Amino acid sequence: xxxxxxxxxxxxxxxxxxxxxxxxxxxxxxxxxxxxxxxxxxxxxxxxxxxxxxxxxxxxxxxxxxxxxxxxxxxxxxxxxxxxxxxxxxxxxxxxxxxxxxxxxxxxxxxxxxxxxxxxxxxxxxxxxxxxxxxxxxxxxxxxxxxxxxxxxxxxxxxxxxxxxxxxxxxxxxxxxxxxxxxxxxxxxxxxxxxxxxxxxxxxxxxxxxxxxxxxxxxxxxxxxxxxxxxxxxxxxxxxxxxxxxxxxxxxxxxxxxxxxxxxxxxxxxxxxxxxxxxxxxxxxxxxxxxxxxxxxxx
Amino acid sequence: xxxxxxxxxxxxxxxxxxxxxxxxxxxxxxxxxxxxxxxxxxxxxxxxxxxxxxxxxxxxxxxxxxxxxxxxxxxxxxxxxxxxxxxxxxxxxxxxxxxxxxxxxxxxxxxxxxxxxxxxxxxxxxxxxxxxxxxxxxxxxxxxxxxxxxxxxxxxxxxxxxxxxxxxxxxxxxxxxxxxxxxxxxxxxxxxxxxxxxxxxxxxxxxxxxxxxxxxxxxxxxxxxxxxxxxxxxxxxxxxxxxxxxxxxxxxxxxxxxxxxxxxxxxxxxxxxxxxxxxxxxxxxxxxxxxxxxxxxxx
Numbered sequence: 001x002x003x004x005x006x007x008x009x010x011x012x013x014x015x016x017x018x019x020x021x022x023x024x025x026x027x028x029x030x031x032x033x034x035x036x037x038x039x040x041x042x043x044x045x046x047x048x049x050x051x052x053x054x055x056x057x058x059x060x061x062x063x064x065x066x067x068x069x070x071x072x073x074x075x076x077x078x079x080x081x082x083x084x085x086x087x088x089x090x091x092x093x094x095x096x097x098x099x100x101x102x103x104x105x106x107x108x109x110x111x112x113x114x115x116x117x118x119x120x121x122x123x124x125x126x127x128x129x130x131x132x133x134x135x136x137x138x139x140x141x142x143x144x145x146x147x148x149x150x151x152x153x154x155x156x157x158x159x160x161x162x163x164x165x166x167x168x169x170x171x172x173x174x175x176x177x178x179x180x181x182x183x184x185x186x187x188x189x190x191x192x193x194x195x196x197x198x199x200x201x202x203x204x205x206x207x208x209x210x211x212x213x214x215x216x217x218x219x220x221x222x223x224x225x226x227x228x229x230x231x232x233x234x235x236x237x238x239x240x241x242x243x244x245x246x247x248x249x250x251x252x253x254x255x256x257x258x259x260x261x262x263x264x265x266x267x268x269x270x271x272x273x274x275x276x277x278x279x280x281x282x283x284x285x286x287x288x289x290x291x292x293x294x295x296x297x298x299x
Numbered sequence: 300x301x302x303x304x305x306x307x308x309x310x311x312x313x314x315x316x317x318x319x320x321x322x323x324x325x326x327x328x329x330x331x332x333x334x335x336x337x338x339x340x341x342x343x344x345x346x347x348x349x350x351x352x353x354x355x356x357x358x359x360x361x362x363x364x365x366x367x368x369x370x371x372x373x374x375x376x377x378x379x380x381x382x383x384x385x386x387x388x389x390x391x392x393x394x395x396x397x398x399x400x401x402x403x404x405x406x407x408x409x410x411x412x413x414x415x416x417x418x419x420x421x422x423x424x425x426x427x428x429x430x431x432x433x434x435x436x437x438x439x440x441x442x443x444x445x446x447x448x449x450x451x452x453x454x455x456x457x458x459x460x461x462x463x464x465x466x467x468x469x470x471x472x473x474x475x476x477x478x479x480x481x482x483x484x485x486x487x488x489x490x491x492x493x494x495x496x497x498x499x500x501x502x503x504x505x506x507x508x509x510x511x512x513x514x515x516x517x518x519x520x521x522x523x524x525x526x527x528x529x530x531x532x533x534x535x536x537x538x539x540x541x542x543x544x545x546x547x548x549x550x551x552x553x554x555x556x557x558x559x560x561x562x563x564x565x566x567x568x569x570x571x572x573x574x575x576x577x578x579x580x581x582x583x584x585x586x587x588x589x590x591x592x593x594x595x596x597x598x
Contacts, residue, residue, distance in 0.1 A: 023587040027583070247579055247582050251575070253588045254574060254588050255562065255565055263558065278553060279549035280549075283326065283542065283546050287322060288322040289553050290314060290556060291318070297557050299597050
């Protein structure tokens with residue numbers, strides 16, 4: 001598995017062949033994304049969920065995604081130490097992935113890494129984002145079920161709303177609930193979610209995202225969290241939403257690969273030289289970007 | 300100008316024709332990006348720079364870019380009030396643009412909006428990002444000269460480093476320098492920039508980004524800021540870097556338009572239907588995303 005995921009990260013030319021071989025074995029795993037601001041306890045919660053999943057006899061894959069600075073390429077280090085208790089369990093596979101600093105990095109490599117874990121027989125694949133920003137929202141595009149974590153503290157729900165992660169949760173979790181302000185955060189969250197729902201309108205048998213309180217470091221509330229995650233999957237299956245979500249996901253993945261292919265075509269050989277010449281002509285005012293793009297667009 | 304920029308924002312089909320007509324009139328304006336975390340005083344500094352530029356007899360375009368939540372599409376409102384003192388000055392053109400919530404939104408529309416202001420005879424185009432995140436970094440890709448703003452406060456330089464905006468400045472500015480801690484912030488910044496330079500190596504006649512202190516609300520330090528901005532442009536011209544930067548920018552812009560064209564091709568007609576079918580086949584395990592992408596990639 002580790003070597004297959006390395007092929008994915010390196011965008012190896014063997015990937016196509018590997019993907020073809022894996023395809024018939026995919027589609028079983030429940031893909032669960034965990035997201036939230038730094039410091040809410042994502043690693044601890046992920047680790048506690050792994051323990052609970054193992055206790056129920058399920059095989060688990062964990063993909064920890066590190067967003068990198070777009071310029072230095074250096075990954076912000078997450079606290080992987082918490083995962084070490086699972087390191088010797090053969091029913092658990094843990095892998096960190098860097099997003100390699102480019103936009104859409106997560107979108108490009110993570111779906112195929114999930115597919116590897118799925119084909120290898122993981123019943124549940126947990127995707128945890130380490131850090132901040134766009135990747136939190138992207139993770140929702142990869143998961144069947146998205147868990148949004150918050151921690152007590154003034155304005156946290158408002159910060160989450162600004163970051164665009166309030167709209168993406170299927171299950172909400174106020175972690176570190178032994179701290180002051182947990183009830184306030186849960187209440188704030190409840191009213192913000194209520195506003196969101198009113199805007200959304202009246203889709204028929206709608207999933208109402210539950211709001212849980214956990215203390216992941218002591219395992220408190222984790223069984224309930226796992227119950228809600230499982231209940232969400234059942235809901236998706238019953239209402240035929242699972243298939244729909246996965247089709248949208250596959251669509252986005254294929255599209256991303258097509259775009260990557262076109263970009264790579266522009267970076268090589270005659271097309272690259274033509275692009276350089278056209279860029280110089282745009283700067284000198286001899287042509288414009290639209291005309292240049294029309295010349296280079298494959299059809 | 301306003302109507303031309305609206306065409307750009309709406310991605311009107313007339314854009315190609317407009318771009319062709321504008322091309323010969325572009326390339327004169329000095330494009331200056333202003334970026335930094337919320338609260339550092341970007342609007343105030345932009346407004347003060349406009350005043351200083353007008354005092355030196357130059358025509359000014361201001362493009363204020365509002366990043367939107369990727370889900371709601373609602374722009375976080377910047378403080379446009381500060382700009383109103385320039386509203387009746389015919390030598391100043393001010394325009395807010397939303398990035399429309401999609402990744403690459405700024406990259407897609409802003410370069411052409413800059414080109415409109417350039418062709419209209421603006422000597423300087425100021426691009427100000429309202430808000431946070433990826434757009435701060437993107438703005439550096441659009442500008443000849445990037446000004447990074449900070450404000451006094453513990454850890455601000457470190458936050459900036461994490462956000463990846465420390466690597467992109469040509470001029471640094473500690474605004475609100477009448478507050479406690481301005482010297483500390485400037486010192487922190489100086490040592491972090493020194494680290495960055497050591498890593499970078501020994502390119503010949505290198506630009507050493509100056510660190511200024513301003514109180515934009517009272518206009519203090521703004522003439523010096525403008526001097527450094529002008530000095531950076533002279534440096535670029537003398538070392539033939541301006542042309543190089545603009546070619547890279549034109550290249551990226553053309554590439555973005557090619558990708559947009561390919562994406563739009565996949566969203567219509569036969570290709571869209573084929574994409575839907577292939578996505579369903581990926582979900583059922585009959586095919587894999589790489590095979591599907593190979594079928595759909597134009598060449």
